[in-house]
Amino acid sequence: MIAFPTVFVAALLYSRWSTKWALATMIAVTLAGLLLVLRLEATGTGSPVLPVALLIVGTNGIIATVLPYTAESFPLAVRGRATGWVAACTKGGGLVAQGLTISGIMLSIGVSSLLVMIPTAISFGLVAWFGRETRGRDLRDLDVDTGQIEQASA
Numbered sequence: 001m002i003a004f005p006t007v008f009v010a011a012l013l014y015s016r017w018s019t020k021w022a023l024a025t026m027i028a029v030t031l032a033g034l035l036l037v038l039r040l041e042a043t044g045t046g047s048p049v050l051p052v053a054l055l056i057v058g059t060n061g062i063i064a065t066v067l068p069y070t071a072e073s074f075p076l077a078v079r080g081r082a083t084g085w086v087a088a089c090t091k092g093g094g095l096v097a098q099g100l101t102i103s104g105i106m107l108s109i110g111v112s113s114l115l116v117m118i119p120t121a122i123s124f125g126l127v128a129w130f131g132r133e134t135r136g137r138d139l140r141d142l143d144v145d146t147g148q149i150e151q152a153s154a
Helices: 003-016 019-043 049-071 076-103 109-130 140-153
Strands: none
Touching (some): 003 019, 003 049, 019 049, 019 109, 049 076
16 A cells, blocks of 8 residues: 555656655655664654655665666666666565564564664765766766776776
8 A cells, every 4th residue: 555656656756856866765765764663662652654654665665766777877788787786686685684584583673773774874875975867868878978988997
């Protein structure tokens, strides 16, 4: 009920607003959910509905935008490989989390959210600082940019 419409919202933001900032926004929504989960764990009071909803919206938004953003960020020579690696990592993270849960290696929800928050915050910073706006760009420009870099380094 929450996750499915998120894909459409993320796609709309991605296509109409900004590719870079749509991804960064979804990462920020996920961070907000993680912070609220951490607060919920620390205080022991409150409803988990908003934190869990933010986590669902944020993570589904990230998944909906990270693959097209990756495909639009790399030159043709490595585009398929880069997109494949990102897809594998997003699926692999889910498998690791399920494996830890099934094996009984469970941390408290607060510790888990803190551990997830660290790489999530780093990814937000990296996308905000180094991410390129790909909306409206011709993907062939990436090959030209790479060619100029290769010629300059030769």
